[in-house]
Structure formats: C-alpha cells, structure tokens
Amino acid sequence: MKRLAATIPALVLILAGCSTADTSDEQSVEGAEGEFLAAHGLDGMEVPEMIDHLDRLGGQERPTSYMASIRSEELLFSDGEQDLALDMPDDLFYLSVAPYVNQTHDCYYHSLTTCQGELTGQDIQVRILDQASGEELVNDEVTTFDNGFAGFWLPRDVEGTIEITYDGLTGTSDFSTADDGATCLTDLRLA
Incomplete structure (x- = not known):
C-alpha cells in the first residue's frame, strides 16, 4: 500500500519515522503520489530503482528540494509541503x-x-x-x-x-x- 501523508514538518517525519495517512480515496492518493514523484524526477521508477538512483548521488548531484530516508518497511520522502511513504519490497x-x-x-x-x-x-x-x-x-x-x-x-x-x-x-x-x-x-x- 502506498500512502501520502498530510503536511508534516520534515524533521518530525525523519526522526519519528511515521506519518498519518488517509487512503480512503485511493485515486487521489495515486494522483498526488504521481505528482510528487514527477516533481522530483522519480516518476516511472519502482522503489528499488529510486533507492539505487539516489544512493549513487553525491556532492552537487544530490537533491536539496526534498529529503529521502530508508526504513525497513518504507521509503520516506518530504519536500516541506508533502510527505510520501512508499512500501519497501516484502522479501x-x-x-x-x-x-x-x-x-x-x-x-x-x-x-x-x-x-x-x-x-x-x-x-x-x-x-x-x-x-x-x-x-x-x-x-x-x-x-x-x-x-x-x-x-x-x-x-x-x-x-x-x-x-x-x-x-x-x-x-x-x-x-x-x-x-x-x-x-x-x-x-x-x-x-
């Protein structure tokens, strides 16, 4: 399940490792998720591809417009306006x-x-x-x-x-x- 959280300060998301989610309207979550990923050049990638792409970046290549952090179960993003949690592979x-x-x-x-x-x-x-x-x-x-x-x-x-x-x-x-x-x-x- 993919979740888009309401605006939460990035520091809280990164330190706490949790977010609130309202998945009652799955279509709007998918739309907002897609917009978030497209805005940051990550659309069309699966979670492992996103991680591989971002982990290889260094110095000036690293994005500064958002934070991305890995938990056991989720890949977390925050750009200060939106927070996104994507499920990691089950196995x-x-x-x-x-x-x-x-x-x-x-x-x-x-x-x-x-x-x-x-x-x-x-x-x-x-x-x-x-x-x-x-x-x-x-x-x-x-x-x-x-x-x-x-x-x-x-x-x-x-x-x-x-x-x-x-x-x-x-x-x-x-x-x-x-x-x-x-x-x-x-x-x-x-x-």
Missing part, C-alpha cells in the same frame, strides 16, 4: 554501508539525500554472512558510491556479519535485517 531489506578509516557519523536510518561517508569511489571487498546458517550472502568487490556508501539488498530476518577489506585494512560489523534493523551502517572501521 528484501536495503542496507547501506559506509566503511571508514578516520571519520564517520552516527546513523540508524539511511538518508539518501544527506548521509556522507568517508571513502568515495573506492574499491572494497565485501563479504556478508548469515550468522545462523553460515550462508555467504555477498562476496564481491564493489565500488563505493559518490556518497561513500555501498548498498546491498539482503533477505529479511537475517542476523549477520559484514566484513570489508580496503587497501590492506579490514573491519567487521554485525547487522540485522529484522523489522527494527538499521538501514545505515556507519560503525565499520577499517584498521
């Missing part, structure tokens, strides 16, 4: 990871429009394991986006470990793709 969880050497920031819910990591455009080796089964979910070399993050679509309800190697340095961190799991991992220090 997948998006985890955005910013490994660091010298500096990081505290983060729980990844902001596609403001989060900035230290290592931009760097090749990193990533290994992601499901702790319960031992299954290797990812084992690949990836390049961090212009925002210093690398994003991964993982199965839901997994407790795991992520290990990253970069320039002879290695770091690990635990993660969870449960409903209350963090979508922004910024505590993976490379040493």
Whole structure:
C-alpha cells in the first residue's frame, strides 16, 4: 500500500519515522503520489530503482528540494509541503554501508539525500554472512558510491556479519535485517 501523508514538518517525519495517512480515496492518493514523484524526477521508477538512483548521488548531484530516508518497511520522502511513504519490497531489506578509516557519523536510518561517508569511489571487498546458517550472502568487490556508501539488498530476518577489506585494512560489523534493523551502517572501521 502506498500512502501520502498530510503536511508534516520534515524533521518530525525523519526522526519519528511515521506519518498519518488517509487512503480512503485511493485515486487521489495515486494522483498526488504521481505528482510528487514527477516533481522530483522519480516518476516511472519502482522503489528499488529510486533507492539505487539516489544512493549513487553525491556532492552537487544530490537533491536539496526534498529529503529521502530508508526504513525497513518504507521509503520516506518530504519536500516541506508533502510527505510520501512508499512500501519497501516484502522479501528484501536495503542496507547501506559506509566503511571508514578516520571519520564517520552516527546513523540508524539511511538518508539518501544527506548521509556522507568517508571513502568515495573506492574499491572494497565485501563479504556478508548469515550468522545462523553460515550462508555467504555477498562476496564481491564493489565500488563505493559518490556518497561513500555501498548498498546491498539482503533477505529479511537475517542476523549477520559484514566484513570489508580496503587497501590492506579490514573491519567487521554485525547487522540485522529484522523489522527494527538499521538501514545505515556507519560503525565499520577499517584498521
């Protein structure tokens, strides 16, 4: 279900992670949703495409006319006049990871429009394991986006470990793709 919330200050939406919705008139919600997405150049994209597009942007390319934030269940937008919550895929969880050497920031819910990591455009080796089964979910070399993050679509309800190697340095961190799991991992220090 897609929802368009009444005007709520962006800070409340981003911090609280909730919105009010009136879906009694589904046709008007769809129309308002479409207008919102078109106004911000996101129309015609599915939620995973929007996330992939926005997470790859950095510096001057990043939108400043709205905020976009990822929760386990929703992709949230706010432009100060309208707020929009789009459902995430039922079977997948998006985890955005910013490994660091010298500096990081505290983060729980990844902001596609403001989060900035230290290592931009760097090749990193990533290994992601499901702790319960031992299954290797990812084992690949990836390049961090212009925002210093690398994003991964993982199965839901997994407790795991992520290990990253970069320039002879290695770091690990635990993660969870449960409903209350963090979508922004910024505590993976490379040493």
